[in-house]
Amino acid sequence: MTTFEEAREGRGVDWRRIARRQGWTVGVWLLLLGTIVFYATLIPNFGDFQITSIAKNSLPLVYLAVAQAIIVIAGGIDLAVGAMLVLSNAVAARLMEGQPFAMTIVIAIGVIVFCALLNAGVGWVITVSKVPDIVVTLATLFIISGLALMVLPSPGGGTSEWFRALFTGSTTGSGSNFWPPLLMMAIPVAIAALFMRRTKTGLSLYATGSSPVAAYLSAINTARAKVVSYAIGGAYAALGGLSALAITGSGESRFSTGSNFTLRSVAAVVLGGVALTGGIGSVVGAAAAGIFLYTLSPVLSAMGVDPNTAQVIQGVLIVVVMMVAGIVQLRRERAE
Amino acid sequence: MTSDLGTRLSAGAEDRPNWSSWLADHPLAVLSVVLVALVLVTAVIEPRYLSVGGLRNTVLLAAPLGIMAGAQTILMLTGGIDLSVGMIATAAAYVAANQSPNGAAIAIVTGLLVGLVAGSVNGIGVGVFKVNALIMTLAMSAILLGLFTALSFTVLQGSTTVAPFIKTLGGGSFWGNRIPYNALVWAGVSLVIIFGLKRTGFGRLLYAVGDNPIAVRLAGVRIWQVHIAAYAIAGLLAALAGILLAGRTGAVDLQLAVSFLLPSVAAAVIGGTSIFGGMGTYGGTILGALILGVLATMMTFLDAGQAIQQVVYGSIVLALAWLYARVTRAS
Numbered sequence: 320m321t322t323f324e325e326a327r328e329g330r331g332v333d334w335r336r337i338a339r340r341q342g343w344t345v346g347v348w349l350l351l352l353g354t355i356v357f358y359a360t361l362i363p364n365f366g367d368f369q370i371t372s373i374a375k376n377s378l379p380l381v382y383l384a385v386a387q388a389i390i391v392i393a394g395g396i397d398l399a400v401g402a403m404l405v406l407s408n409a410v411a412a413r414l415m416e417g418q419p420f421a422m423t424i425v426i427a428i429g430v431i432v433f434c435a436l437l438n439a440g441v442g443w444v445i446t447v448s449k450v451p452d453i454v455v456t457l458a459t460l461f462i463i464s465g466l467a468l469m470v471l472p473s474p475g476g477g478t479s480e481w482f483r484a485l486f487t488g489s490t491t492g493s494g495s496n497f498w499p500p501l502l503m504m505a506i507p508v509a510i511a512a513l514f515m516r517r518t519k520t521g522l523s524l525y526a527t528g529s530s531p532v533a534a535y536l537s538a539i540n541t542a543r544a545k546v547v548s549y550a551i552g553g554a555y556a557a558l559g560g561l562s563a564l565a566i567t568g569s570g571e572s573r574f575s576t577g578s579n580f581t582l583r584s585v586a587a588v589v590l591g592g593v594a595l596t597g598g599i600g601s602v603v604g605a606a607a608a609g610i611f612l613y614t615l616s617p618v619l620s621a622m623g624v625d626p627n628t629a630q631v632i633q634g635v636l637i638v639v640v641m642m643v644a645g646i647v648q649l650r651r652e653r654a655e
Numbered sequence: 656m657t658s659d660l661g662t663r664l665s666a667g668a669e670d671r672p673n674w675s676s677w678l679a680d681h682p683l684a685v686l687s688v689v690l691v692a693l694v695l696v697t698a699v700i701e702p703r704y705l706s707v708g709g710l711r712n713t714v715l716l717a718a719p720l721g722i723m724a725g726a727q728t729i730l731m732l733t734g735g736i737d738l739s740v741g742m743i744a745t746a747a748a749y750v751a752a753n754q755s756p757n758g759a760a761i762a763i764v765t766g767l768l769v770g771l772v773a774g775s776v777n778g779i780g781v782g783v784f785k786v787n788a789l790i791m792t793l794a795m796s797a798i799l800l801g802l803f804t805a806l807s808f809t810v811l812q813g814s815t816t817v818a819p820f821i822k823t824l825g826g827g828s829f830w831g832n833r834i835p836y837n838a839l840v841w842a843g844v845s846l847v848i849i850f851g852l853k854r855t856g857f858g859r860l861l862y863a864v865g866d867n868p869i870a871v872r873l874a875g876v877r878i879w880q881v882h883i884a885a886y887a888i889a890g891l892l893a894a895l896a897g898i899l900l901a902g903r904t905g906a907v908d909l910q911l912a913v914s915f916l917l918p919s920v921a922a923a924v925i926g927g928t929s930i931f932g933g934m935g936t937y938g939g940t941i942l943g944a945l946i947l948g949v950l951a952t953m954m955t956f957l958d959a960g961q962a963i964q965q966v967v968y969g970s971i972v973l974a975l976a977w978l979y980a981r982v983t984r985a986s
Contacts (some may be wrong), residue, residue: 339808357780446979454924455916461969468962543797574965578917582738582793589790634794638780641794645785 341623343592384609393548394597401580412476438553443529486565529598717948734932743895774890782882825902865932
């Protein structure tokens with residue numbers, strides 16, 4: 320009996336370990352929860368409509384944060400994820416216009432595969448050329464934005480009504496049915512999280528990002544890991560473009576949209592606890608940070624802050640959060 | 656067939672190690688060749704380009720970019736990066752336009768002051784609070800954009816043109832319309848940066864911080880001070896570039912220098928500055944800025960539409976970075 324008790328003891332939940340390893344992710348989720356609760360008290364009636372609005376409008380950034388997180392965890396950084404989102408948005412809007420629902424789904428899958436392959440090519444170029452990720456993707460940012468502009472020179476295109484409902488919960492893109500957007504958020508994020516934590520390939524991405532040399536010496540194909548991370552990143556960026564198409568109902572390919580989205584994805588990833596040096600952090604944390612970054616704007620506008628001041632406050636908030644994190648990290652290092 | 660070619664190529668490299676190692680030791684020679692080649696290609700596309708006026712226009716385009724890329728080079732040497740140079744330049748141009756009625760001198764000084772303050776705040780964030788440089792400067796960019804959009808409706812309303820002296824400095828030329836004044840400013844800035852990086856203790860410290868921060872800290876250097884100084888200088892250079900740009904375009908708006916951000920990074924990268932710190936020269940960055948300037952001129956001559964321009968621009972940046980990596984790894 321004692322052995323059984325001991326075994327139970329040994330398997331018991333080690334809260335300290337969890338706090339140390341998952342503290343940041345939990346913190347970001349609490350921050351997000353606090354922000355939403357604050358938002359709920361701020362406006363007179365907080366209901367299904369607001370939940371739907373937050374869920375669907377944060378979708379593109381959440382997908383992009385997941386894409387960036389996977390690439391960063393594997394030791395890279397992709398400055399072109401935003402451009403990839405715009406490309407997927409443009410291609411899908413061009414092809415889906417006037418098509419029935421079943422066809423739009425086929426096109427959506429095609430676009431996701433296309434973007435994954437394209438970004439796998441980017442990852443391949445990085446491994447072959449040995450040029451740093453940030454430089455290669457800076458160049459592909461221009462190339463991919465140019466391609467998007469070729470596909471869709473002026474805003475337009477369209478999609479099917481039910482494709483919009485898939486991401487927004489309503490065939491018109493605005494409604495109070497929050498289940499579709501929530502599920503469309505939760506399922507891809509959960510798949511990415513499980514892939515990263517529970518599969519051999521996912522763990523090889525962590526290993527490669529953590530220490531490429533050690534990973535290589537442990538018989539991990541680091542070049543393959545890099546290509547895989549970029550391919551998955553491309554797929555999630557494509558998903559972001561599709562969700563943006565579902566939200567607005569038409570496509571647009573502006574260079575500034577792509578670069579802004581990229582910058583926000585990097586902010587989300589860092590805020591979500593993923594270290595830009597690679598190998599550390601979780602997809603779930605990055606996703607929470609993505610929702611948080613979106614949620615700030617309705618909160619600030621509900622507080623009566625004008626959009627320009629809101630932008631200043633957002634910037635200051637991000638810096639303050641990172642400063643606090645930096646100080647916490649510093650104190651922890653000193654304590655150890 | 657391909658592997659056959661590959662072995663022959665590598666055998667060729669072994670046959671003439673002098674040639675390939677000379678190139679590896681003198682990457683700037685490769686860049687110069689690329690620059691000349693691009694100028695010649697542009698001349699083929701548009702024969703009138705190969706004249707004093709045509710080349711002058713390229714330098715006029717490249718000077719603000721080169722100065723902004725100087726800010727980027729200094730920070731990349733320390734292992735940092737500044738994604739707020741575009742907004743700092745725009746902000747400085749706005750303030751300079753606002754102060755222009757008080758005289759060009761006051762306008763320039765207040766404009767530069769904006770850059771100094773914004774850069775110092777970046778430096779404090781990165782150096783003291785250890786905020787990641789990408790995030791710190793990104794947030795600074797967002798803060799400045801919000802701030803100056805709001806201010807452009809109130810205090811800065813109507814501040815859209817700069818003093819005549821700044822216009823001459825940014826867009827005018829001397830010696831029979833041959834040499835732009837902004838090239839003169841760029842030359843002065845270049846001399847200071849090149850001398851500063853090579854010959855001063857602070858310059859060597861920038862390389863050291865990027866190369867091995869732990870060794871530098873153990874040697875007794877207060878790294879946070881180096882960071883603040885480097886970011887402040889970068890802010891100053893960005894502000895200078897913004898003022899010159901406002902002089903060249905003649906009008907100030909919120910989009911003034913935003914499109915210069917990514918080319919400023921690209922110029923430093925093409926010039927061989929390592930994004931991880933500790934390696935690079937400003938001479939390379941100057942060539943990088945000139946190459947991008949020629950490329951921009953070529954695009955306008957081709958009149959190819961924005962989409963194709965972006966694809967070609969990105970492809971050439973990628974090809975140059977790849978070429979540079981290959982050449983320098985030959986040793």
